[in-house]
Amino acid sequence: MRRDVSQFNITRRQSMLALAATAGVAACGARSGRDLLGADSHPDGYPTVEAVREMGRLLDERSGGRLRIKMYAGGQLGSERDTLEITTFGGLDLNRVNLAPLNSIEPLTTIPALPFLFSSTAHMRMALDGPVGDRILASLEPHDLIGLCFYDSGERSFYNTRKPILTPDDMAGLKIRVPNSDLYVAMIRALGADATPMPLGEVYQALVQGVIDGAENNWPSFESGRHFEAAPFYSLTRHIIAPEVLVMSASRWRKLSDEDKTLVRQAARDSVPYMRGLWDARVAASREKILASGVAVNEVQDLGAFQQQMRPVWDRFVRTDLQKELVAEIEAMRPGT
DSSP: OOOGGOOOOHHHHOOOOOHHHHHHHHHHHHHHHHEEEESSSSOOSHHHHHHHHHHHEEEEEEHTTTTEEEEEEETTTOHHHHHHHHTTSOOEEEEEEHHHHHTTTGGGGGGGGTTTTTTHHHHHHHHHHHHHHHHHHHOOOOOEEEEEEEEEOOEEEEEEOOOOOOSGGGGGTOOEEESSSSHHHHHHHHHTEEEOOOOOGGHHHHHTSSOSSSSEOHHHHHHHTTHHOOOEEEEEEEOOOOOEEEEEEEHHHHHHHHHHHHHHHHHHHHHHHHHHHHHHHHHHHHHHHHHHHTTEEEOOOHHHHHTTTTHHHHHOOSHHHHHHHHHHHHHHTTTTT
């Protein structure tokens, strides 16, 4: 794999943490089985963290204790970009990551993040649970990663401090926080707003201080980050319904027997419905809390107007024949087509 080290910023402390954790797991494995070391930037209790723990429970049960997972949640081993690089060279075995840091190394991972590609969560799940999803996961192997499964990351919509967003014209001039992603920046600019990349942890203060006018995210993030306290307008554009990905270090994968590879793949797949159950319950609870708070939540009736603005974005990020083929397959699965 050709690595662009400028994409990652691994501190000495994070590297040492990963190496120490790996050594600890190896020592444990020498005594009582082969533990897999997993990392997640989300905190304990988050659906993706609990899904990987469920995967570990299934592996322990099905392998007779030979295969187990030890999770380091809450970003203990660094940011997603940090842990992804550590995973590629074998310092971590399992890693739950967002699509954004994968976009820079594999073009096919851009596809599920395209704005307005999926019409609903059900459409996203149907598309990525089948051959299209398998092809995207398989594209990671040349980059020293084994794609195991997709987890939900919710339906992202716009919220801001000023007004309801009903048409693209309402976006004009707004400063909107986005993740550090070229795709997200291009999307916001195409809608006539000012894209402001910023870490998620800084959004609440930036809203309060007026550094930004708004942001975009799913119901749980809007609620858990207390953003709804500062941004009283939530407009349901559902512009991105991108998943998150569970990957495994290819170097560790190659050390597994064929039988154990099958166990790992199946346990990962079986953890997906468990994660989705937790996620759906969390979305419902966050939605209820936000509605009770008095936030003005509005549906966007003319999504077609927003979709029309995305054509230049799609043209920029969907370039190869394979990308275009996968996009066409996903669009063909859209209900009503």
